[in-house]
Amino acid sequence: MPEPSVLFLRACLAVLAMPIYLLSFLGIWEPFCRKIFFPYFLEKLSTIHEKKVEKKKQELFRNLPDFTSSSGELRLLEIGTGCGTNFKYYPPGCKVTCTDVNPHFQEALSRSMSKNQHIHYERFLVAAGEDLHQVSSGSVDAVICTLVLCSVHDVNGTLKEVLRVLRPGGAFYFLEHVAADRSSWKYFWQQVCYPTWKLVFAGCCLTRELWKNLEEAKFSDLKVQHISIPLPGTPIKPHIIGFAVK
Template identity: 45%
Template structure:
């Protein structure tokens, strides 16, 4: 019984330390809270696309094999005439374009209009695709997209920063054709026994602002399990060589 009590005591101490450190981090971010409240933080949204564009090169290099594996069977959801309409939620600068099958038509959405400049750069570099339109909207509100009009929807490193994950997944189901697929690659909260979990909770208040709303403590797989898709193919992985805070990932696809 003594070792069990000691283990329980250590867990409580670790939890208390985590909460204290998180509070200290939160206090350090108070100026950022003030900036958001006064509207000054909006200036960062102009800068963030440039930062994201540059970070994308490093992330894609490290995750190249993972992404290639993720998107390897997208083509099987094409129509009998070979056409495939794909919509990407939170497309950012178009980091996934090179992994999409030749000839598919891509619709891009993002809530930040300042990504368009960098998005065009990747469009110019990926001539194997046909680009439909760029819609400035959130994943929770895609009213411009018709019901059951898409064969594939893609979302990578986006569900961490939306305001309502379940609402986004409801929209995905609405716009997908029956039998269509939703592909995802997202960083998630780590196992509570790990130090990664500790640091995710401690530094999340600061990470939230640096990552333009990114939450590193979401258990997004639970939202996917509850979303009502007919099939869910999901794997938990540890992303190689990326920042400790976002190393735990989930990847896969679900079918409507």
């Protein structure tokens, strides 16, 4: 149970966001958020976030070609493609299957695809991370997932699907915001913002300790680094970045 100060500040924040809570109660907010607000917000946030993490991503994805299959092809699956901000980091000629639970990113996604003609786009699937049944088991060389595990309904279920679709020796790449240290003020404010943030930003959870889920998943090797990405005015500074091998 959160401490009284957290509950009080949560209530204050809820009062400020009362119009959104009311729209949610009336069943209006969620469709509006999925179709209009969240695609617009994510594109703007991605632009800011990319400036902060570009070098980190370049370093992260540098060894993607190492996971090219014996056939000479590199088959990638991206979970939660969104606006396609990762496309520029993928090796030339690789084959990419894009997935997202929200199909309303067409405009921004099309712009990213037109700017990144060095890769081959195989298909786009409307699918949740926990249910990738349209992708055959052991059929991809690498799975990419950035700023997505915060909002999936079942983190462990998503990681099980990742392991299923990866071929033996394939890799899972991730960059996610996570819970701050529980003794810190950052964590305190994450707890305060949690309910309203989750409502406003399409189910995004602020206090997930995702490194624990990765440690518990059945990867043969895991390389994870805790980093801080300065995003003023937001509670999502703590991140983890790395990759895991099946």
